[in-house]
Amino acid sequence: MTRDDLFNINAGIVKSLCTAIAKYCPSAVVNMISNPVNSTVPIASEVFKKAGTYDEKKLFGVTTLDVVRAKTFYTGKAKVPVADVNVPVVGGHAGITILPLFSQATPAGNDLSTEDIKALTKRTQDGGTEVVEAKAGKGSATLSMAYAGAIFADACLKGLNGVPNIVECSFVQSSITELPFFASKVRLGKNGVVEVLGLGPLSDYEEEGLENLKPELKASIEKGIKFARDN
């Protein structure tokens, strides 16, 4: 099962929860973790627009798990201390839409080959599946989810409390590509998003990944918008 297969069940749940958010806590910061995030965030935006409460600075898709995975796998290969590692992950939160930018990873892992980078990228994209397969029929990808969710929620709270320079990757309304929603580094502040940061310099491999992910991500976004408008 892919995250997209969850659409039929979760789209309606997300829509009803967002309808309640619009009614009872219309100015809340909403961290959307329900899958498929690439569609549920657009669903939420449509529900909030219809209710007149949409604030694009306060709607986030949680993609932190992809960053946690990219950092962990990179650390293992690059032999650098995990506590110091940073890897931006952009695009979306499903399969090839997850695009880790290992060319921007810090500290740099200078001796990583192109094949290493390709393998790390694939492993990050398939991180959830790897857990599901390891559990061998005993359930979903329940590894490090709470950890990732807590990192992102904590960053949002720090931003809301005025702590400066809080930056995390998240799937947000965006104009850094032609797609209306996109995950990239986002600066967080007292009202949610302060700034959606650009992608920075990409390697040829990442440029190719970026172009390859756009059709799937576009379709998932449009599917969410259509669902919200038709239901």
Ligand SMILES: NC(=O)c1ccc[n+]([C@@H]2O[C@H](COP(=O)([O-])OP(=O)(O)OC[C@H]3O[C@@H](n4cnc5c(N)ncnc54)[C@H](O)[C@@H]3O)[C@@H](O)[C@H]2O)c1
């Ligand atoms: N974005 C991410 O990184 C990420 C990480 C973890 C989980 N997820 C997603 O989060 C969702 C939840 O995963 P989980 O592991 O916590 O699942 P879970 O089954 O443990 O929990 C789901 C909860 O939703 C409740 N629920 C069901 N229908 C509801 C409704 N109509 N209204 C309100 N609540 C309802 C259930 O009672 C249950 O408590 C899934 O869509 C999963 O794919 C995403």
Ligand SMILES: O=C(O)C[C@H](O)C(=O)O
């Ligand atoms: O895939 C899931 O079910 C949860 C989460 O989105 C993940 O990346 O593991």
